[in-house]
Amino acid sequence: MLEFSQQVINGLTLGSIYALIAIGYTMVYGIIGMINFAHGEIYMISAYIGLITITALTVQFGVENVPLILLFTLVVSILATGAYGWTIERVAYRPLRGSPRLIPLISAIGMSIFLQNYVQIGQGARDLSMQPLISGGWRFGPEAGFQIYLSYMQVLIAVVTVIFMTALTLFIARSRLGRACRACSQDLTMTNLLGIDTNRVISLTFVLGAALAAVAGVLISLYIGKINPFIGFDAGIKAFTAAVLGGIGSIPGAMLGGVILGLSESFASAYLLTEYKDVVAFSLLVLVLLFRPTGLLGKPEIEKV
């Protein structure tokens, strides 16, 4: 039972990260119906930007106030990564609007390969590790037996994720632009006819998705403390799985899917074999697409002539 609770804690932490990335996939898919294959790379880039900002603050400028470092890193990372999201949409996807589905997908694959190698050239292919900024945690359970370990970092990940999810939900539900986003996801052409600049809304979606991926990237570089240019590919596919699992196009679905995927991966590595945790994630993706392509909370898509 104690080990089970430990796996739930680990799974929820991982799931929060997946959920943050998955929202980027689901929002873009909900509006323009394309899989933004380069989204995982955005997350990877944000992890690098986060690491650089933290190093700059702690080593170059000697800042020691941890909350200040965190806040500043998040802001810098969100801004820079948001710029990446905007640029990628502008350069690689906007010129392809209205072409057959496979064309933007191939362009996105190209973008993903490009970004991965771009970071590899800029920062090297090796693992970069960092000193933990926040260490320590609470232990529960008997002194001698199995103890549940809940680190401060895990709590921080959960808190930050909840804050950003709430902010996003409020933004989509209450603000003018959020309403425009919802309108676009229902009918892009009609929204355009009603005088909403849909290109702007689409750009905003990419920026929002990138910003949330940036939060995930900063959190993961603090949590695991090790990054390389290849982390984006796996995380991207898994977050996409989460988005599909929850029902692609649905924001609560992406959150739910992320948590389920995080939990199942954490259980798989605890009760099966660690090497097979990725197999479990990918098998889950294949199975969901086969048996419930609309996901848990998604709406079926009707193809019209």
Added chain:
Amino acid sequence: MPRHFSEAVLVALLAGLLTVPILGIQIQVEGIHVSLEGNPAPVLLAMAVVFLLRLLQVPLKAASGLMHITRRFPLPTHLPTAYRPFLLALVIVAAAIWPFTASRGSVDIATLALIYVMLGLGLNVVVGFAGLLDLGYVAFYAVGAYGYALLSMHFGLSFWECLPLCVIMAATTGCLLGFPVLRLRGDYLAIVTLGFGEIIRLLLNNLDHLTGGPDGIGNIPKPTLFGLEFARRPSIEGGTTFHEFFGLDYNGADTVVFLYLVALVMTLLILYMINRLIRMPVGRAWEALREDEIACRSLGLNPTVIKLSAFGFGASTAGFAGAFFAARQGFINPESFTFIESAIVLAIVVLGGMGSQIGVILAAIALTALPEIARQFAEYRMLIFGLVLVLMMIWRPQGLLPATRPRLELPVRPEAPQ
């Protein structure tokens, strides 16, 4: 002009913002000591390039207008039909004679290029003709390669005995995967095949007792010529080697030339089969399905069966090429079957022009030969590769040598009847 100028400045600033954290500041790790190092040159270069591109956008647009003209009048890829068999025979004869005159290294690269030609042709059936985006194509390639390696290791079967078995295995895998998956819409299919490709690679990596894990399988025998081995000494007692049988001196280059010729024959076989298939009802159905699935359904075609046949054929081609790959390398490990490999084959199809076989062949040769020629840019190879994929989709999604299809259109009358 001032507006262009201020826009160019803005875009250059954006480029600066984007490149500073990745190219401009480098993280240096020495032991536990982490420091940052500024590196302004690439950032300034990127800003300058973007600034100039933006400033010269208008003249560049005019130049791309010229590209529009070439798009409307594609290069003449169709020769008069009477010359075609003659020309084809000439190319085949030249390709068969060439290795005897060329250096060992270039024949070796050409063999690799032929493997990619086979993969490209196979994927072209799936992506180009049937319009199914398969991002896990390398999985079937791995099935073929590991199939041959394991069959020869455990059962002592020869390359020629394994080849049909590998094709059958890959086709079976393709059909097993395809049957449930092909009902899905296009982009979901892409992701499922991608997931499947990763599953295969992870399994190869982790089933140590069967596949040797990350260490792979070595000592895979090379193909033989009717039982004659290409080696200095026969590997089995009482066997005969090629040079002993013909009374020649042993020459290591013979193996390379022989492998090239085997690859050439295999490629021609695939090419012949595809060219027959696309003229048969099933091939016509592939293209029809790609163009309009609903119309196909209403004409009584079963979409799942048609997609499955294309998918299975593509998979079997990959298995065919995979078996040869294992035989040529003599050693395989899961590293040869990563997603990048699938992406390269996809790029070959996209660059050549989906559905255009001559385009795919030329693109495969170009993509294998160019990195060998431009070795000093090896670091930038994949970077350029990704960029080319994006740019191709923007400017020429139909590929460099688009497939030309016979078509008839009703003449447009200037005065439409009211």
